[in-house]
Amino acid sequence: MKQRNKFSKLALLFASVVAATAIPWSINAAIDTDDDKVTRLDLQGQIDNFAPFSKTLWAGAHNGYASYSWSKGTYTDVNQYYSPKSLLSRGIREMEFDIYPEGTFDSTPMLCHNSLENKALCSSFHAKLSEGLDDLKSFLQANPDEVVLLKIEAYKHNDHNNWHNKIGERLQNDIGDYLLLPSDWGYPDKSCASLPVSHLTKRDILAAGKQIVAVVQTPRDHSDLCSYHSAGNYSKFWNTVFIGVDAFDSSGNLKSNQPFCQNGNDKCVSNDQTSHYNARNMTVVIDDATQLNTDGPSSSKTGSKVMSSWAKKGAQILELALVEANNTSAASGYGANEVQIEDYIWSWKANRPNGNGDCASLENDDAIADKACTTYQYHACVDEDRNWKLSSEKGTWHMGFASCKALGGTYTFGMPFNAYEQVQLLSVIGSSSENHWVNYYKAFDDFWLSNATNYIDWQFIEKSAVGSTNKGDAFDGIGMLKRKALVGGSYNLKSVRIRSGSRINGLQACYETTQSVSHASVGTSQLCVTYGGSGGSWGSTLSFDSSKGQYLDDVKICRDDEKYGYDTVYYLKFTSSTGSTISGGTSSGSCTTYTSTSTQQIFAFHGTEGSEIDSLGIYKIANSFVNGGLYATNWLDKDDPSSGDNELFNTHKTAGNISASCEASDIAAIVARVVDTKLDSSLTGQKLVNDSSGFACWNSSNGGSSSKTTCEDYEVRYFFTKASCLP
Secondary structure (H helix, E strand, O other), rough: OOOOOOOOOOEEOOOOOOOOOOOOOOHOOOOOOHHHHHHHHHHOOOOOOOHHHHOOOEEEEEOOOEEOOOOOOOOOOEEOOHHHHHHHHHOOOEEEEEEEEEEOOOEEEEOOOOOHHHHOOOOOOOEEEEHHHHHHHHHHOOOOOOOOOEEEOHHHOOOOOHHHHHHHHHHHHOOOOEOOHHHHHHOOOHHHHHHHOOEEEHHHHHOOOOOOEEEEOOOOOOOOOOHHHOOOOOOHHOOOOOOOOEEEOOOEEEEEEEEEEOOOEEEOOOOHHHHHOOOOOOOOEOOOOOOOOOOOOOOHOOHHHHHHHHHOOOEEEEOOOOOOOOHOOOHHOOOOOOOOOHOOOEEEOOOOOOOOEEEEEEEOOOOOOEEEOOEEEEEEEEOOOOEEEOOOEEOOOHHHHHEEEEHOOOOOOOOOOOOHHHHHHHHHHOOOOOEEEEEEEEEOEEEEEEEOOOOOOOEEEEEEEEEEOOEEEEEEOHHHHHHHHHOOOOOOEEEEEEEEEEEEEEEEEEEEEOOOOOOEEEEEEEEEEEEOOOOOOOEEEOOOHHHHHOOOEEEEEEEEEEOOOOEEEEEEEEEEOOOOEEHHHHHOOEEEEEEOOOOEEEEEEEEEEEEEEEEEEEEEEEEHOOOOOOOOOOOOOEEEEEEEEEEEHHHHOOOOOOOOOOOHHHEEEEEEEEEOOOEEEEHHOOEEEEEEEEEEEEHHOOOOOOEEEEOOOOEEEEOOOOOEEEE
16 A cells, blocks of 8 residues: 555635635654555444444544653653554544643643542643644544544533633634534534434534534433533533433433443443444443553453454444554553554455455455455345345345345345444354455545445546656645545535746645535535645636536646756646636646546646645546535424424425425425434334425324324424525
């Protein structure tokens, strides 16, 4: 695998912002894809992109800030060797931060261990929360296709009444552009939001233009975290952090704002994490060992037991300690049984993928391998309840979609979301020595996509960089293509511009996220990446309207060695699909033109940079993926108590919530959920109407009548193909 230095400067912009802010990029934020096990863990971390959090699996690090090698704080009882950013670069995607106030009048949020809870204070020798967030932000900037879960331990404090708001302010100021807020999920201002683990997906977070979600999970023995975190002025904290998680009790009743089930016995349905998993809840496995534990982490939370005792039984968060510490120069102080990256991996076998093919096969040694797609094998099929079945006939990988559909019911071609699901699939396979296709394939470059509803040919092409590729630092926009694959058509190239004088000093590409079908809302936002130096001046912006199918059609690149004795980019000209152009630099030397075709668009860039652009190449993908997104209403709630819950299209049209000119044929999708708990309608077990007439729940269909209300109180959100449908 080739190492990719992903982005040089990245800024997240909102529509009201006119100019991008360049943010320095650090090479330490790049994922270490030269290491096979890190590559496998990184690929595994996106297999569950479309799964609700309750069916995900997170490679985590306990107290990721309490690091031996991090220069931002001094800790005598470290839980990790690597810094937070280095842990993320090694494949960790969940991190726990203990946040307490510094013993000063301004209640600065700090990162430190403490068992005193509401009396705890950190010292000035500890790292600030802002420094930990800087590490997270640096990683997210360099990896726009990745999602991170930040788990917070924070308590009320006897002497610092307003310091929770200090946490909220810090999160908003430092990572607010990347953070999924409760309001993005439709929670009102200053409300106590519960993390909706039974429905929220990583894809939802990316589709909202975000990359990280924060949840507070303490105190762990409290039955209602809202009541605990309600004292004082907590509005900024509540508007930024999810307060606990949704959890279903043993009777199937939803309880909001609960602590995570921890180690299978604390606040759980039972001490069996499999029961907890099947109840659509989340279990976190924590090991809090420090370097002072001479034997290292608990033997039940290292090696093969991480999988056999926890992940394969349904645990979703593996928050472990001393990750790879015995592979470092400090090994003598950390014992001999530290957690290894391999301990988190349930999917890919060692040294795979290795180029053997573009399709994934569950081999008879119970691990995933890449294989030529034309091989004939049985297919793994899964229904809407995640029950597994094998296809009745063998076929090539691409035949899996039809083979699984032929089984009837809701069966589709599937790939296990996690280790527990893989165990369930293997139990269906039984003692067979056959290999089986799973719905996981190489979409482009080194990116693999799982559980797609159908095979997508991305028509990916990489065009070589023009100029001196052996000069300057490498940059690569491949992460933008990965993000598009994970989000869908609503993520598009929005604009480009050129920084130049007599030569090309820099260029900027901005990507826009627009609304797609999701509970999460997205404002018009832009993710901009800037390459090159600070010389010259910015020219005009060339914009593309994705709602009209516009894209970057043509890139002309000229190189010359006149200035330095080696080639640099002297001239750039960009042309849109509408014929508009911008250009910069001096047209001299040797020129190359890369052009979109009737089926492909130019989407991203790669090359090398220093004070100028030393070389520049492009990536193409299918232009059929240009999509302006959908147009969504607010959450609507108009009831008809006599018959049930009437949220039909014409009801809301009459009420003025939908434009009078809108037709039912303009509906792209409808999502609905329970008003007070935000529980998705599909999880209520009620018989519902969701079709071209709109959404409704009728008491008569659910054991009720005009005098007996049985339907939940739902709120709905309509998605339309036309902006004119919104009032």
